[in-house]
Amino acid sequence: MERLYQWMSKVGGAGASVDDALVICYNDCGLSVSEIFPDIEKALKAHLTLPDCVYIMGSTAQLQVFAEGWKDDQTRLADFLSRGVKNDRVCVHEYVFLEWNGESFTPHVLGGGVLASSCNPETLLLDGLKSLLAKNHVIHTAPSAHSFKHPSGTLNNVFIQTRELASDEAEVGVVGYALALEYASQLKKACTVFIDTMGIYPFVKNALGRLGANAQVMSFHSYEKLKTIFPPAEDYFCVVSASTSGGMAKQMGVQGFREDCVATLIDRTADDRYGKVLIPLDSIDHMLPVKTDDGCTLIEIIGENFSAKSKPPKSILISLKHAPKLLPKFHKYFGMGGIQGFNQASQPKKLLFLSPAKVVEHADFLAWLSDEIDWSVSLATNLIVYANDAGSHVLAEKAKDLLQSKLSAHKSIQCVPYSDLDGVDFATVTGVLAVTIVARDGGILRQISRDLRAYMTQDVPRRFLAPFAIPQSARAWTQLKSFLMKNPTPRDYGFSNWLHLPVGELGRENAWSRMTALCSRAQIDHDGFSEIVDKRVRNKSLDHATELLEKHKHGFLPKFDGSALALSDGFLFFSPGSAVANDCPNVPQSTVYLTIAAVLQYAREHGEHELRLQPTGYESVVLSPECFLRFNDNILQACFLRACLPSELDYSASPELSKLMKELIAKIFQRWEKIYGDAALEFAAALATGALKLTLDDTKALLDEAMKERRLGASPLLGLLLLANKLYFPSPTAAIRVPSPN
Incomplete structure (x- = not known):
């Protein structure tokens, strides 16, 4: 699960100047001081130039963690602040935490002082939504000689797929903050929130959660169903996912819904619309075609899907732009003999598999493993569980030797295969390291994780070590890490990986x-x-x-x-x-x-x-x-x-x-x-x-x-x-x- 989403925005600086601002928005997650500095450093490195200021959006609990990190006795703070200095000039002159107080944002200058820049949270969030539009390909333009036929019957060469606005929890949080800030009074009073599609349910639910509201969310799905619904006696609010003509919002007006209780998330414009529009595309300089060709092929929209693939296929030419970042390292360590295939007798169920026997003795890998043990593995660890294969056993023994050298001689560490996990006395276990030498999509690590959750309380620290991986996709790898690391405690479990390279489906059907x-x-x-x-x-x-x-x-x-x-x-x-x-x-x-x-x-x-x-x-x-x-x-x-x-x-x-x-x-x-x-x-x-x-x-x-x-x-x-x-x-x-x- 992603903790944060970040984007660039503009704010008013000293005098009439305009400052570049990096905005970081956290989802509802627990934080520690050790996590906040790497988070901001990573966000800063994502941009070619340093911003003038950094804004962090989050909860009161997250503000307390940042306040703790900015105390003078935190030795890492000075090192972190030096990242915002270039050529002896302070470029990042201000770090501001925007605390969500249940209805709006309250600014806090980290480290004390007076707020130097003037920021508008609505403007910052609108810029964030704009970046999500581009990142997640929300706006679809019909190909030449084609037009979308919308459920309302109108023809248009634009289709807006609002459900794609967010692809993870952090991005959902950005949309939730924007909704909660813009429509706080209406959502807090509402007993029922009507939505036109379940695709926007996570956004509305997130906004209600930020406001502490308990409204019931009801989806009416279509124009036909909307025409059978009338305003309830109690307070309500209506959210339309997207429109290019304002037709559904106007239909709500025909049905008797009050204009101040109708909102559209994305529309071409806010002009001449019934109710408010959260993201008017003309206000964020998003250019859209307006003319529909006569006699064109129709792509009919049913709900949020298309009736057919009406456009001829797009052809993609593979080039150097498609080279994965870690591909050279895989070639260095595995290229000449470390990748085994195809469907060999030793691994009959695997099309390809890695053979890391030589790599685990390489000086580069041993240095990485030593650093992981020194920096990341808890000293409370007294149990190492490894996958049932020889390579994982070798790695587990190496990890045990390195860890044992850090502990006193009288503290022993068990090292057991996963098949013998039932024989462990978990009453004596104070920390666990789970090891597999090579991971695909992490099936063995998932099994170990499930068993550990059954055998131990969640507050026992554990770390998962999978130095080499060839997952099916980057998304599958992210999901694996989320599954292994997330738990009911405020702290995530640990996960260590040296090299991973998504390689697509390598299953039996190939x-x-x-x-x-x-x-x-x-x-x-x-x-x-x-x-x-x-x-x-x-x-x-x-x-x-x-x-x-x-x-x-x-x-x-x-x-x-x-x-x-x-x-x-x-x-x-x-x-x-x-x-x-x-x-x-x-x-x-x-x-x-x-x-x-x-x-x-x-x-x-x-x-x-x-x-x-x-x-x-x-x-x-x-x-x-x-x-x-x-x-x-x-x-x-x-x-x-x-x-x-x-x-x-x-x-x-x-x-x-x-x-x-x-x-x-x-x-x-x-x-x-x-x-x-x-x-x-x-x-x-x-x-x-x-x-x-x-x-x-x-x-x-x-x-x-x-x-x-x-x-x-x-x-x-x-x-x-x-x-x-x-x-x-x-x-x-x-x-x-x-x-x-x-």
Whole structure:
């Protein structure tokens, strides 16, 4: 759970000047003095220039923690304040805490003194809401020749998805503060709050909680339901999530709801609107299109969703902007032999896994581990629980030795595997360190955490140590940390990690499992194939394809001569001078695959919408065909084909992109015996499994042409092409008959 959200704003400075202000807004969380300074330092580092002042929004309890931190006897305060000094000039001249008193904010200058700048909390929060609009892609603009059809029946090329305004607890808190501050008197008196969608329920509930109000929140969901509702006898308030025309608020007026009790969270403008608007887009300089094209395709909005993906897919070109920050470190420590794959006998349920045996002896890691023990692990710890694997046992023993050296000799530390946890006498346990050497999404740590909660009281300190991780996504990693650290006490449990790299889904349903299913299909069914190929050649080709798929189920399909796919020099995502960059041809296939998987996952979660490989409610997204031209090494093409989700390789909705891919693949099939076509088997397999899709016309033209070229001789490529043809065209009646070869 995120503790805070921060943004930049403008405030009035001395005289008529305007100062830059960093605003930090805390959610309802407990704080300690040791946490507040790193929080502000991290927020300051997020911006290129230092602000003139810092405003912190929070509760009375949080103010007390900040006041304690600003006492003169806190030795860390002087070090922290020096961060706001540059070239012997004090840049950050003021730290102000805005205390929420239940209805408004009261400013307190930390360290004492008179408030130098003039701030308006409403303006600060409006700037925060503006930053959330941009960060969370709340405003959707219809593509060219399309229009959104709103529930009111109006056509517009703008749709506002208010539920996306906040993506975590801290961001919900910003919206809650803004609502509570703007509509405090109405919300405190209200017995019922009407909302038009449950998507804004967290915002309204957060605002009511800040005001100490206990109003019932009721959602009426639609225009039709609204027309059956009339104002109750007791006090009430109405909140509309968003509008582009003010229609729903006006309908409330028709139903008899008072104008001072109607609010819209986001609208184009506040002019000529019934009730107040919290975020008028014209007041925050958010430019929106106003003209709707005639005769355009409609994207119908149902509730807060879209009826169909009416827009052709957006294509994303992978570039250096999609490189994860920690990727070079993973290459340094794991690149040459530390990443094992694929579906090996030692780890049959894992597509890829890390082998950290050498890394745990590296001086860099040992220095990090020693610092973690010194700085982060409680001296009350007398129990170490480790995952049931040899690597975690080795790490646990290292941690035990380091921790034991800090304690007196008479205090012993138990070190037990998770399987033996039931045998521990928890009455004697004063602190716990839970250890796993490598985490995915933290399943074993979650199990240990649940058991510890059952065995011990929540006030016993504990820390979770997972130095290496390849989680499914950054979001999953954040959720894991929140699950492990949050507890009923005012302090969070500890969590330590050295390197983590989100790499996407590596579960059982992947390209390798689809290849296995394809192999089974080829073995069982020899009927219904295209008659373009003679039966004898066809059956022999299918046998070749089956043997090849079975032989290479732990890797990629090979080149024409049977040799393995490999890199050439100069891979974009290898740092110059690194061990992997200096020996590209010998880099393991698993390392190359993990690199591409990590890059694709980073693209799916990229902060910039135009670079994000993530579909929206009305727009699908695909990998740009140009990626296969830019990254034209055979193994890179294979990695993209296997690491992409099938939806990211579905070009069937775009004739233009489909034709580009068809032309590319046709050349690769033609040149299978040459260097350019080394990945031909991988492309054919992707078509045969349905992972790569073109339009039906392009698919038929591509397969017919390729099968005619290969029909005279049996080969695994021809076998895969036949399997692909049967997948899309199961009936051979329309196929062209060709005389069998003599």
